[in-house]
Amino acid sequence: MDGEAAGSLTMILRTRGCRWRKCNICGYPSEGAPATAEDLILQFQAATRGLSSEDRVVKIYTSGSFLDPEEVPESVRVRIIDALAAAGVEKLVFESRPEYITRELVEASAAKIRTEVAIGLETSSDLVRDQSIRKGFTFADYRRASDAVHRGGGSVKTYLLLKPPFLSEASAISDALRSARDAISHSDVLSLNLTNIQRGTPLERMWLIGDYRTPWLWSAVEVLKGVSSVPIICDPVAAGTRRGPRNCGRCDEAVAKAIREHALTQDTGAFEDLDCSCKAAWKKVLELEDLAFGSPLDSDLRGL
DSSP states (O other), rough: OOOOOOOEEEHHHHHHHOOOOOOOTTOGGGOOOOOOOOHHHHHHHGGGOOOOEEEEEEEESSSOOOOOTTTOHHHHHHHHHHHHTTTTTOOOEEOOOOOOHHHHHHHHHTTTTTEEEEOOOOOHHHHIIIIOOOOOOHHHHHHHHHHHHTTOOOOEEEEEEETTTTTTTTHHHHHHHHHHHGGGGGGGGEEEOOOOOOSSSSSHHHHHTTTTOOOOHHHHHHHHHHHHHSSSEOOOTTTSTSSOOOOOSSHHHHHHHHHHHHHHHHOGGGTTTOOOOOHHHHHHHHHHHHHGGTTOOOOOOOTH
16 A cells, blocks of 8 residues: 555445346356345444554455445445444545446545445456456446546555466466556556366366466566556466466465565566476467467366
8 A cells, every 4th residue: 555565354245246246257147145234233243353553554355346236235334344444444445336436426435435436347348358257347437437536535455366267378378468458547447367277167077177277476577567657566366276277386385475576566686586397388388379279288177
């Protein structure tokens, strides 16, 4: 926050979940459960028992949209924002799909606490977002929502997805870099999310039969090094695991650590000393995979 690392508390409220429920990559709908207003307040109170004076930032995730009134009723949202402001929290971060974002809602939050709205754009390509991810909105919808956030006095974090299904490794890098360039003027910070395999999804079925490989960590480094005009962060969730982004297994921990260090410092020097014999294989994949009729060159059926 403001160019320096800050303590934060992250909470996940179990709500009914995202209303869209059609994304090819997302297993969150199966984690939702009906929740009354009282349920949500009790969850919030339990989560904030661990709030300390060092926690300048609170991040609230619902596996959906914090601004969706069917997920988080307005009365609950207002009580949460008031409670965080009264506790001296400096910044609130939450997620929302574009269709629920209005200037008035952001303004009501930003008037009490510094507010950052995270939007899952994933890619600036409407074709990829619609056909590969099935996200259900357009780049124009994202632009409208980000403008509403800024007019309401908030800031925008834009999520970009590295390697949606049906993209080769090289195409995925190009898509992420192009998307970053397109989103920069609408964003205060970019967040590069590396695709992982979530249970019960169409992507999991592709992965199980060898038609999809999670992104190489080298590809994430390539994208992070290519973005400099706006802060870009990345937390390589599940790095090095069967279902997460990975290299060869020998260098995964070191590369993931460098990616996390870069997120805090924005210094690409974190990547300077990284090397591994698998880097040559990654470069060969970039060169040849588009000739392999859309199949991953190094798929190893890890899910079987």
